[in-house]
Amino acid sequence: MSELVRVERLKKSFGEHTVLQDVSFAVPEGSVTVILGPSGSGKTTLLRSLNGLELPDAGTVRVSDATVDFADVHPGRRGRLPRPQRQTVDRLTAQSGMVFQAHNLFPHRTAIENVIEGPVVVQRIPREEARSQGVELLAKVGLAEHADKFPYQLSGGQQQRVGIARALALKPKLVLFDEPTSALDPELVGEVLRVIRDLATEGWTMVIVTHEVKFAAQVADQVLFIDGGVVVEHGTPGEVISHPQNARTQDFLRRILEPI
Incomplete structure (x- = not known):
């Protein structure tokens, strides 16, 4: 399986x-990578760095044939990038x-719009x-059947599924999900996870x-557990979720999986 994404020594303060402290990993084409970790661990910053929504201080991100060495990216006045760097x-x-x-x-726009x-x-x-x-x-x-409805006419789960369709509309090589079920009522989570599971199958x-650990165990090809901006543990779901070796990973999974 060829490599679609490579992240090398990513840092952000x-x-x-x-x-983020010296984060490195690769994503094979056609695979699912799940990033787990406590709140404030750097998960979202890492995800947003993969598409340039966040600009790391150093490190390299490559997705397909696009590569950015963030050590060479320096916002100027008012936080704007010079044109060559922006491109x-x-x-x-x-x-x-x-x-x-x-x-x-x-x-103010319908689902299809x-x-x-x-x-x-x-x-x-x-x-x-x-x-x-x-x-x-x-x-x-x-x-x-909901193409011409406005967001206020849709449930939270339906709105999130429109968001997934919108992301796919650009025919991207990589799809990024930032805790796609965290804002949903519990009874709506399953419908969104089913769509993501179908995309993985495709x-x-x-x-x-995500914090959906059981879902991650089912759908992921690899799991990264991040804490304090560091990749603490990295491996298959069986390695990281079922048999974690690091004490921080063990404690996180114990807390998130224990019954209320």
């Missing part, structure tokens, strides 16, 4: 607070689609062609930040 980061961003915690749909926004505006695909593809994606996530390359 906010002021005096170090969020380099944009090439990285274009490789992936992002599914956020709170779906971030445009409230949310899905086709990227293809029409960013990729300049004709609107009718984009709509046809968008309806197919909504069908994939079980929402074809061979999409995904990196998922």
Whole structure:
């Protein structure tokens, strides 16, 4: 299996607070990588670094044929990047689609309008062609009959599934999920996880930040446990979840899996 993503020695600090410390790992094409860890451990910062939404202080990220050495990326006045650096980061961003915690749909646009926004505006695909593809994606996530509804007319789980369809609409090589079920009521979590499980079966390359440990054990090819900005443990679900070796991993899993 060929390598789609490689992360080398990623570092990020906010002021005096170090969020990522020398993080390295690879993601094979067609695989699912799950990132686990306590709140504030650096999981989301790491995920956002994979598509340039966050700019690390140092380290390299490669996704397909787009590579950024963040040691060479230096925001100027007002936090803006010089044009050549912005273009380099944009090439990285274009490789992936992002599914956020709170779906971030445009409230004044219908489900289908949310899905086709990227293809029409960013990729300049004709609107009718984009709509046809968008309806197919909504069908994939079980929402074809809701294409013309606004977000307020949909449940939280349905809105998140629209968010997944929107991420897939750009035909990314990598799909990133930032705790996609954390904002949902418990009874709605399953419908979103089923869609992600189906995408894994279809061979999409995904990196998922989640607290759904049992789901991770079922769907992941590899698991990273992060704490304090460091990859504490890295391996298969059987190694990291079923038989963790590190005391911090053991304690985290014990706390998150113990019955209430």
